[in-house]
Amino acid sequence: MNDELPDDPRSAVDELMEQAYEFEHGSTQIALIEEAVRMADLSGDPDLAFGIRQELIDASTMGGRPDLALVAFTWCLAQFDKNPQDYDAHGILWKYKWILASLAEFPQLTREQIDAAANDMEQRTVNEGYTRHAVETMRWKLAMDFGDHDEMQRIYERTRKIRRDALSDCKACVQNCTVEHYMLLGKPKLALRSAEPILSGRMGCSEIPEITYGGVLRPLFQLDRLDEAMTTHLKGYRLVARNPEFIDTVAEHLRFLVMTGNDGKALQLISRHLPAALANPSLLKRLRFFFATVQAFLALEAKGQESVKLRLPPGSSFTRAEGVYPAGELRQEFEDAARELAMQFDERNGNSYYQNFLEKLRETPKQIKPFSAPARKRKPQENDE
């Protein structure tokens, strides 16, 4: 890894991209491509600047930086609109899906802005001769994030009747959405039935089954299929542990550990992932992680545990030097942080979905079903293996 870059911006871009490809999705890769974008801009070649930004959109979407992806995308879209003959419309619409679906994760954006973006994508989709399958699937995802169950069902019903085409999300992704759809509606059996083609390995893509493993934990738990849930947790967690993009899936694993009374492991997960949650530009994913964290402390409190030994990231507002926390206070702090975000989202979404969700977490201690992973010979490493 070389500190010195070539003076010629084009060579610098090549070198940075070559380095970037060596890394897995995450902050190092993104930092290298960001710099490559700046060098591409300095080169004065708009096509190069466009191409490298496309790479940045990919890397930051897959690496947990939807804010960066959005910024790079708007530049590309403007460039595309200026010279539509120079670029590939399918390519830009494909990325439009990711961007559109991510918009609800930012409570700073209004419903009107998000709807306008959806309409804009729809218009472009139709103009290019595609069906509305792709854009409606994104609206479906947005409705899930808005906590709007009626809208989710309406969109689900009408989207099923639309023909898939080259712009559609892959089948595994759509199937995973169906799992989430039923999970959110509180229909665990349907959720699991929808998950079956993914869990059996017949469907998959770059992010599936990783996400699905986290998504089925809740329905499996609800149906008392704890053994399966534990197996799924064990194999699913390690697949999502390293990438901040999956922090909400990690939250599902954390929640599962809390609900099965595995407090020690739950605390380890909090220590390990809180930095990524706090740094996460997707406030919705951050909120979901906070929810699971609140549950963890509620469970400890209910057990009468007064203090918690925990390593929190240096510099966070939650962190104290001594590393020992009164369980009640910690719960309160995370609950406050979660409530503040929940209120922001609810205000934007025009409902009280996330605040209600937070209130319902109070029932956590009553819902716990203790279940532990079978003992193993060597003390397990909590991290990557």
Place this chain on the structure above:
Amino acid sequence: MSHKFQVHLSGLINLLSNHLYSGPEVFVRELLQNGVDAIRARQLKEPRFAGKMTLELSKPVKGVPTITFMDNGVGLTEDEVHRFLAIIGESSKRADAGERPTDFIGQFGIGLLSCFLVSDEIVVVSRSMTGTPAVEWRGKPDGTYQLKTLDADLDAGTQVFLRCKPGSEEFFDAERLTELARHYGGLLPFPITVVSNSGSDVINTDELPWKESSANPRTRQKNWMKFGQDLFGMKFLDAIPLMSQAGEAEGLAFVLPHSPSLSAKRSDRVYLKRMLLSESADKLLPDWAFFVKAIVNANDLRPTASRESFYEDQKLEQAREELGECLRRYLVDLSRNQPEKFRKLLGVHQLAIEALAAADDDCFRLFIEWLPFETAEGRMTLPEYLARHDVVRYIPDLDQFRQISRIAAAQGIGVVNGGYVYSTDLLEKFAELNPDVQVIPVESSEVAHALEDLTEAEQDAAEVFLQTAESALRSYRCAVDLRKFRPSELTSLYSINSEGRFLRSLEQSQEAADSMWSGVLNNLAGSSSASAASRATLCFNQANPLIQRLVTLGKQPAVRPAVQMLYVQALLMAHQPLSSKEWKLFNEGLLTFVESGLST
């Protein structure tokens, strides 16, 4: 009355093979698998029975090439043939209980029927070891078959005859057939003979390569290395024996001679009961083990539906842990007993070792003093760094480290780059385990604050200049500072933190975007832009003669454009693309200087 669906078998098989398997060549695997199962079934009854298999290729000058597969296993009675060959997916030997229905086809394999991929007719002649008459089964791809008993007094065992169908000639070739038999069955404990016009060859030996009998550890190691090179076509750095009780797995891991890309999928060669399962398995070793390529046989792990990988269950999880433990022990031994070799390995596989150290406290303690970090003063280990500096300051951001590293080095300020994948994890773990050492994350601007301050008199003298500079850059949301640093040729140092960088790129997009997206970006930036001034700083160098002159000029008209030009210059040196406003600034500043140059 009930009716039956008409199923065109070959179509179905084609479909299955495209979805489940890698290609038509799996027919060789299925033939061998049937043979192995039959032999093992026979050995249950005759424990010392010596099993063997033969693949015979016949290529008449005129006419269709054929392959005859023979095993001397348990054989089938007429009844069993009806049951086992007639029902797709059912097989006498692989019917382990407790499978979920979704794995039905995979668990049992489409078996013999995969031969329809290369042959339009399958003929099976079999004689059961129970001594019942031999039977002949003729199957067609449309799902029909004929069965008759034969008078011939055959030895117990099974023969399968295949006739090359058009387009499958490549598989009816001695070289290819030998290669495939070796590929799938090279580790099988029963001799496999390939017979063709050019002679007959036993393509495997009974010995498992890691069961190397040589008592001399050096000879053993040498043989392993040679085996690895022959197998994978690569000269490896070392060979490590692997063993796991869980899953009854054994094998060898070879240390790769190059550092693999972090994004590359790992690919190991794995066998199930000595039959090749996959040459690109990615689940059997822990994530951090990407510095090795392994060959492993497991006798007690469950295959997936496609029979090309292991099923992810707790047994696999435990096997992975035990196999990982072998590698971990190897590294620990090496670091303790063969430091030179460890250093060499570290040179190639630093990332893997960092990954392991970040994941495992014990390994961390052992490895940390070996691991070089990138610092402003070059690559060095933490002990080396701590010999020079009391405090470990690190910048968790690649770009900010680059902004500041040269200046920091020139002033002898210690800064570590925490921007690479595991660096920050390792530094934080170091802090946790060494409470007496201060380890602090910093931003580049904080490092700038550590640059030498002005004296009080100098500060007073510079006050007017700083006010002018501050107002000149206010609308560019860049704060100003004045300090002394080396090298004195440098007029100023621009530093920007990650939020500031984000806002710059956001504004850049906003300049281009239409009103809808511009509004979205505006909201995204939100309140954060209010305090943006602190996110970028231009620190002038009081040691630089030009800056000294500007300071004395205070608020004279030339100062403002000069400051703005220096700002643009600093941006470009920091590889920051200019916004249109900054370009305008640059152009205007240039004109001002050209004019003032002309008018004097």
